[in-house]
Amino acid sequence: AQKVTQAQTEISVVEKEDVTLDCVYETRDTTYYLFWYKQPPSGELVFLIRRNSFDEQNEISGRYSWNFQKSTSSFNFTITASQVVDSAVYFCALSEKAGGYQKVTFGTGTKLQVIP
Amino acid sequence: GAVVSQHPSWVICKSGTSVKIECRSLDFQATTMFWYRQFPKQSLMLMATSNEGSKATYEQGVEKDKFLINHASLTLSTLTVTSAHPEDSSFYICSARGHGWGYFGPGTRLTVT
Numbered sequence A: 001a002q003k004v005t006q007a008q009t010e011i012s013v014v015e016k017e018d019v020t021l022d023c024v025y026e027t028r029d030t031t032y033y034l035f036w037y038k039q040p041p042s043g044e045l046v047f048l049i050r051r052n053s054f055d056e057q058n059e060i061s062g063r064y065s066w067n068f069q070k071s072t073s074s075f076n077f078t079i080t081a082s083q084v085v086d087s088a089v090y091f092c093a094l095s096e097k098a099g100g101y102q103k104v105t106f107g108t109g110t111k112l113q114v115i116p
Numbered sequence B: 001g002a003v004v005s006q007h008p009s010w011v012i013c014k015s016g017t018s019v020k021i022e023c024r025s026l027d028f029q030a031t032t033m034f035w036y037r038q039f040p041k042q043s044l045m046l047m048a049t050s051n052e053g054s055k056a057t058y059e060q061g062v063e064k065d066k067f068l069i070n071h072a073s074l075t076l077s078t079l080t081v082t083s084a085h086p087e088d089s090s091f092y093i094c095s096a097r098g099h100g101w102g103y104f105g106p107g108t109r110l111t112v113t
Helices: none
Strands: A003-005 A010-014 A019-021 A024-026 A033-039 A046-052 A059-061 A064-069 A074-079 A088-098 A101-106 A110-115 B004-007 B010-013 B019-025 B032-038 B044-051 B067-073 B076-081 B090-097 B102-104 B108-112
Touching: A003 A088, A003 A101, A010 A019, A019 A110, A024 A074, A033 A074, A033 A101, A046 A059, A046 A064, A046 A074, A074 A088, A101 B044, B004 B090, B010 B019, B019 B032, B019 B090, B019 B108, B032 B067, B032 B076, B044 B067, B076 B090
Parallel strands: A010 A110, B010 B108
Antiparallel strands: A003 A024, A019 A074, A033 A046, A033 A088, A059 A064, A064 A074, A088 A101, A088 A110, B004 B019, B019 B076, B032 B044, B032 B090, B067 B076, B090 B102, B090 B108
16 A cells, blocks of 8 residues: 655744755555645645656756655655745655556645744 | 636535535546545545546545545536535545546535534
C-alpha cells in the first residue's frame, strides 16, 4: 500500500527566511509520480510540481525548489525567501496505478505560516 | 490549462435532506473522475473513483448508499449526499482525468445543520 508522510504539522517562519517542507513516501511500485500541492485558505488545490520516479533531477522554479531522493524515498520542497503569500497548507502526494486507475494518496499536509 | 468546475461552491442544508454536488470538466473529456473528502485541518481522502457509464468504485469505509456517484457523461459527474447529517459536513473535491493527468476542482464546502 502507498503511504505519504509529512512529519511537520505546522511551521512558522519570518518573511524572507528559507523553509523546507519534508515528505517521505512508501510504495511497492517501480513507476510512480510525486506531487506537491498548495492549498490556501480558499480551499482550492494549486498544483506546484509533478515528478516521475525515473527522474531524480532536482528542479528549481523561481523561489521554489524540489529535492527528490529515491534512495531515501523523500521528495522535499524548499521555498527560498518566503513571503506572506506563501502561507498555506502544502500537501505532498503520491500516484501509482491501483486497479488501472491513477490513484493519488495525499500526505497529512504541512501548514506554513509566514510572519511579516 | 484544463479547467474543472464544481457547483455549488458551498451549501448549507438541514439534517435529513439530500445534497447534489456537480463536477464538470470544461475543456476536456473526463473518462475518470475521483471524489475526495477533506475534514477541517485534515488531508484529502479518496472516497470513490468512477468511469463514465459504469458504476463507481468506492474506497473501504465509504457507504455507497449514502454517497451516490453518477458519471453519466464524459464531462459531468455528480455526488449526492443522501440523508445528510452534521458529521457529513466537509469539503468535497473532485478530480477529473482524461488521457493525461487529473485536474482538481475548486471544491464544495458542505455544512449540515
